[in-house]
Amino acid sequence: xxxxxxxxGELVQKWLRQNGSSLILGIALGLGLVFAWKWWxxxxxxxxxEAATQYQLFNEAVTAKNAVKAATFSKLLGDKYAxxxxxxxxxxxxxxxxxxxxxxxxxxxxxxxxxxxxxGDLDDLRRIRLARLQLIQGKPADARKTxxxxxxxSYAGLAEELRGDIAAAEGDRDLARKSYEKxxxxxxxxxxxxxxxxxxxxxxxxxxxxxxET
Numbered sequence: 001x002x003x004x005x006x007x008x009g010e011l012v013q014k015w016l017r018q019n020g021s022s023l024i025l026g027i028a029l030g031l032g033l034v035f036a037w038k039w040w041x042x043x044x045x046x047x048x049x050e051a052a053t054q055y056q057l058f059n060e061a062v063t064a065k066n067a068v069k070a071a072t073f074s075k076l077l078g079d080k081y082a083x084x085x086x087x088x089x090x091x092x093x094x095x096x097x098x099x100x101x102x103x104x105x106x107x108x109x110x111x112x113x114x115x116x117x118x119x120g121d122l123d124d125l126r127r128i129r130l131a132r133l134q135l136i137q138g139k140p141a142d143a144r145k146t147x148x149x150x151x152x153x154s155y156a157g158l159a160e161e162l163r164g165d166i167a168a169a170e171g172d173r174d175l176a177r178k179s180y181e182k183x184x185x186x187x188x189x190x191x192x193x194x195x196x197x198x199x200x201x202x203x204x205x206x207x208x209x210x211x212x213e214t
Contacts, residue, residue, distance in 0.1 A: 045078075047084070050081070051077065051081035051087070053078055055073075055077060059093070062094070066102075070097060073090070074090045091111065094107075095133070107133055114126060124151065127147060128147065131144075134146060156183075157193075160186060163175075163201075164176045164183060164197075184198065
């Protein structure tokens with residue numbers, strides 16, 4: 001038998017008396033989670049914006065060749081904003097700045113101390129920069145060990161060129177030639193470094209591929 005409107009109303013009121021507190025608590029918890037999530041999202045956005053601001057200040061210090069300020073902002077980004085890409089970018093540029101100012105050994109230490117942040121492309125770029133500096137310092141074995149850890153394809157052209165440079169430094173022209181050939185397959189025809197890699201390939205006894213007809 002169906003309940004009439006009065007009976008339905010009484011049933012609803014009874015249920016609310018028995019379960020009202022739980023219902024209210026559930027709604028409160030749900031709203032709390034929504035507000036907490038929005039707060040966390042806002043906090044994440046603010047954190048990224050703060051990191052971007054600090055990175056801009058760091059860039060300005062590097063442009064002005066203010067070594068003290070550059071080092072300060074680079075460390076701040078690494079300490080407080082290590083979970084953002086800005087920290088890794090600051091490490092890369094700070095290392096380049098140190099190398100340009102004759103402090104290659106310090107640049108190597110900085111790159112070696114930087115932790116992997118899970119951003120594969122940036123991690124690999126750091127390894128390539130580190131290996132390049134190690135090779136410049138006359139340590140091809142260290143450079144080869146560093147570049148071996150590179151796993152992403154984003155910088156395959158740069159990585160293969162560097163492998164060729166390391167092999168050439170060690171006197172292995174055959175390996176150097178193969179590496180430069182691989183590097184060219186990963187470089188566009190209009191890449192600014194392509195001509196240099198072709199010259200390195202020729203020096204290693206290879207022959208650059210023919211230019212496609214236009």
